[in-house]
Amino acid sequence: MPGERLLEISDLAVEFQVPGGAVPAVRGVSLHLDRGETLALVGESGSGKSVTALSVLQLLPYPSARHPRGSIRYRGQELLGAPEKVLRTVRGNRIAMVFQEPMTSLNPLHTIEKQVGEVLSIHKGMGKAQARARVLELLLLVGLPNPEQRLNAYPHELSGGQRQRVMIAMALANEPDILIADEPTTALDVTIQAQILELMKGLQARFGMALLLITHDLGVVRKMADRVCVMNKGEIVEHGETEAVFRAPQHPYTQRLLASEPKGNPAPPPADARTVVTASEIKVWFPIKAGVMRRVVDHVKAVDGIDVTVREGHTVGVVGESGSGKTTLGLALLRLISSKGSIRYGDKELQGLQFRDMRPLRREMQIVFQDPYGSLSPRMSVAEIIEEGLQVHRIGGSAAERERMIVSALEEVGLDPATRHRYPHEFSGGQRQRVAIARAMVLKPKFVVLDEPTSALDMSVQAQIVDLLRGLQEKHRLAYLFISHDLKVVRALSDEVIVMKAGKVVEHGSAQQIFDAPRHPYTQALLKAALELKAADTPEVAS
Amino acid sequence: MSEAALSRQEDFAHPRVLGIRVRPITARRVANFRANRRGLVALYLFLALFLVTLFAEFLANDRPLLVKYEGHYFVPILATYPETAFGGEFETEADYRDPYVRDLISAKGWAVWPLIPFSYRTINYDLGQPAPSPPSAVNWLGTDDQGRDVLARLIYGLRISILFGLTLTVFASIIGIFAGAVQGYFAGWTDLIFQRVIEIWSGMPQLYLLIIMSSIFVPGFWTLLIIFLLFEWMSLVSVVRAEFLRARNLDYVRAARALGQPDRVIMWKHVLPNAVVATITFLPFNLTGGISLLTGLDFLGLGLPPGSPSLGELVSQGKANLQAPWLGFTAFFSLAILLSLLVFIGEAMRDAFDPRKAMAPSAPAPAAAPPPLDSKAQTP
Numbered sequence: 001m002p003g004e005r006l007l008e009i010s011d012l013a014v015e016f017q018v019p020g021g022a023v024p025a026v027r028g029v030s031l032h033l034d035r036g037e038t039l040a041l042v043g044e045s046g047s048g049k050s051v052t053a054l055s056v057l058q059l060l061p062y063p064s065a066r067h068p069r070g071s072i073r074y075r076g077q078e079l080l081g082a083p084e085k086v087l088r089t090v091r092g093n094r095i096a097m098v099f100q101e102p103m104t105s106l107n108p109l110h111t112i113e114k115q116v117g118e119v120l121s122i123h124k125g126m127g128k129a130q131a132r133a134r135v136l137e138l139l140l141l142v143g144l145p146n147p148e149q150r151l152n153a154y155p156h157e158l159s160g161g162q163r164q165r166v167m168i169a170m171a172l173a174n175e176p177d178i179l180i181a182d183e184p185t186t187a188l189d190v191t192i193q194a195q196i197l198e199l200m201k202g203l204q205a206r207f208g209m210a211l212l213l214i215t216h217d218l219g220v221v222r223k224m225a226d227r228v229c230v231m232n233k234g235e236i237v238e239h240g241e242t243e244a245v246f247r248a249p250q251h252p253y254t255q256r257l258l259a260s261e262p263k264g265n266p267a268p269p270p271a272d273a274r275t276v277v278t279a280s281e282i283k284v285w286f287p288i289k290a291g292v293m294r295r296v297v298d299h300v301k302a303v304d305g306i307d308v309t310v311r312e313g314h315t316v317g318v319v320g321e322s323g324s325g326k327t328t329l330g331l332a333l334l335r336l337i338s339s340k341g342s343i344r345y346g347d348k349e350l351q352g353l354q355f356r357d358m359r360p361l362r363r364e365m366q367i368v369f370q371d372p373y374g375s376l377s378p379r380m381s382v383a384e385i386i387e388e389g390l391q392v393h394r395i396g397g398s399a400a401e402r403e404r405m406i407v408s409a410l411e412e413v414g415l416d417p418a419t420r421h422r423y424p425h426e427f428s429g430g431q432r433q434r435v436a437i438a439r440a441m442v443l444k445p446k447f448v449v450l451d452e453p454t455s456a457l458d459m460s461v462q463a464q465i466v467d468l469l470r471g472l473q474e475k476h477r478l479a480y481l482f483i484s485h486d487l488k489v490v491r492a493l494s495d496e497v498i499v500m501k502a503g504k505v506v507e508h509g510s511a512q513q514i515f516d517a518p519r520h521p522y523t524q525a526l527l528k529a530a531l532e533l534k535a536a537d538t539p540e541v542a543s
Numbered sequence: 544m545s546e547a548a549l550s551r552q553e554d555f556a557h558p559r560v561l562g563i564r565v566r567p568i569t570a571r572r573v574a575n576f577r578a579n580r581r582g583l584v585a586l587y588l589f590l591a592l593f594l595v596t597l598f599a600e601f602l603a604n605d606r607p608l609l610v611k612y613e614g615h616y617f618v619p620i621l622a623t624y625p626e627t628a629f630g631g632e633f634e635t636e637a638d639y640r641d642p643y644v645r646d647l648i649s650a651k652g653w654a655v656w657p658l659i660p661f662s663y664r665t666i667n668y669d670l671g672q673p674a675p676s677p678p679s680a681v682n683w684l685g686t687d688d689q690g691r692d693v694l695a696r697l698i699y700g701l702r703i704s705i706l707f708g709l710t711l712t713v714f715a716s717i718i719g720i721f722a723g724a725v726q727g728y729f730a731g732w733t734d735l736i737f738q739r740v741i742e743i744w745s746g747m748p749q750l751y752l753l754i755i756m757s758s759i760f761v762p763g764f765w766t767l768l769i770i771f772l773l774f775e776w777m778s779l780v781s782v783v784r785a786e787f788l789r790a791r792n793l794d795y796v797r798a799a800r801a802l803g804q805p806d807r808v809i810m811w812k813h814v815l816p817n818a819v820v821a822t823i824t825f826l827p828f829n830l831t832g833g834i835s836l837l838t839g840l841d842f843l844g845l846g847l848p849p850g851s852p853s854l855g856e857l858v859s860q861g862k863a864n865l866q867a868p869w870l871g872f873t874a875f876f877s878l879a880i881l882l883s884l885l886v887f888i889g890e891a892m893r894d895a896f897d898p899r900k901a902m903a904p905s906a907p908a909p910a911a912a913p914p915p916l917d918s919k920a921q922t923p
Contacts, residue, residue: 336797336801362803367798367801369794375797376795392803
């Protein structure tokens, strides 16, 4: 019976106890979930959406987490503060959960059969043979290829997408009424993401489950959800039918969130642009050793014969899924890992240069990393971080002059120079990424490798960083190698695009051609999955 | 560029510890340490003990601190005076404990004696009964079997034990950090070869080697230290190596490499601070180990040269003279208290540096208390 009210959360508040007070994570959230519908809880990191979901199953770290008020009712039964015995009959049985990280949410020491079967034996008291048959049935249902052979597989033998399928199978084992999916596809590649989303949608229709989908990805919301709740700073700021919210967002935060998708096109490159970097036949092979003598038996070909040319003021986008070798290519071009093939910078051949000879060139070739939390030393102030490069290359004669350069670099990336004596942990993710960019820019480089500079950031911040990068490129005629798996960002920034798969280039062309008329089936599948969230049935895409 | 921005100094308060401006994380660790009362008390007691024993000569000595004789001042504790200076007969150094010399001084002046008028090697000849004599008003903890004051020997013995332990720990840490850093940072073959060498080296029967070597070399403070160092340096290598192995691929280390920073600067500036926490956590435990090792060798009679004040020697005297329980009790309690203090300090330090431990109340509250559940970094 559709429309039956399954879950009712009213005025829920969550606080985390920290020394010196309580930090509210969720304040007064009310929502409800009916049979057969999909409700999306969308918001940026720290908005409290995961905490809300975890409190439904009372999985928060109590007692340091507290609910000062509110109620969560499942079919009229209060879950908040319910005894453990009641919760156990609900958890994994009536309400199941799928987590974000398929790498860590399965126990690495147990086989697939044991993990899925455990749910059945706990809640249904099934025997071994009975459970085995049911596990097989479930694995078939979630579309795991060759389920009979996979029964005795360990999680590490499965790919990320397959692991997520197993997680879903576990969640579905007892045919729950409600499935809570916490960023179920965030850690997956776009093509796999599309498959998993379709799987969940299909299963939901089949079992008539209610789906509570927690995500930061507006594309996923649009494809999956009937209704959407937008969360910001622990509150639901807007709530409504998905279509209506997307068409006419009421709350300014929602408007900002919807407007924050990276947009725009790369500035037209200067016509007289000189070539900055030319690399040909770049190969990075990692040896696989075996036997007592550790002989090299084979190689992992991370990058296998790639040609790239980057010109002044141009951006070459490198696109591919995880493991395609795009980051390795970027590191190889800067000679941060050893590679074979020729890398020419201007008219100099870089391969074979000694550290000493390479050093002056380092100034002109810089890199910005993906993770703004990891790329800044936590023990140095922002000024020290930016100054380091100046000291290495003996730029700026006096401390005062270097200080002036640091201030102007910070102003260039849109940070208040007065904050330069602070430490990285006092900045937000987006601000840290700006510091990382300032560290590269203060050296006035000519060639910058941008290794997923926006992937770890919230949506609204991504757009700002893209705008910043574009502005810097125009101003200084920078050559960018832009590495990303996010095709929307690549489209906003690249003149040329290289599509990589398993270390090889599958397609190479102007950005316009790649996005408007992709030739290679893999590119087509990738675009379809990324921009329309549709799984393509091409043999090129392995699950 | 705005001059205003330049002239504006840091407009926010940095926490201070002992008046020194420190980073918030350091302040948090200090606050965590202070919150551990047992550790804090142990630290104060240990520091007091160490400070007192450092000035052992002023506390327990067989020479007066100050002598006034015929209107002149003498400082026997710092300078050597012949007996003739006090109207005696010999040109040799005055023996201030000699009743004859005492009488000479008290006739024409006075002397200020240290609290304990015995040095570690002073033999008390006027004992009421044969040595070892029990605790009395003169010898507060009794005397050992050669008539030497146990308390004086204990004070000197503690000093040499702590100093030995500290020196050993410092040198072992320097060598250990260096070796671990090189292994972890360069990894690959360097690491492989070094690791095998360490495995073989640590497989040596340490105690027997120490015994053999101390019978070859004349044992003294520095020879013993070097012999101990041969093995002690390995204790830190694995920890430091692991930290360097982990940190060498951190993005900010890569970023420094991309800036053109040479390896040694990267190791010193970017990677080493990561290893410091692990190292500091280990220090008190290494110190404990060093002290017990020295005590053990002294007990066997293979440590410091005969006659030196040492806890191990006191233990062996206690064992040899069971009829004089004050020897055994003194040795036991002093060792037990010293080692417990160090272990308490070590525990408190380890907990203070543990990032998973709850924060002390005075520490700045983190911006986001809930664990980062959403929007993990997407894998490229």
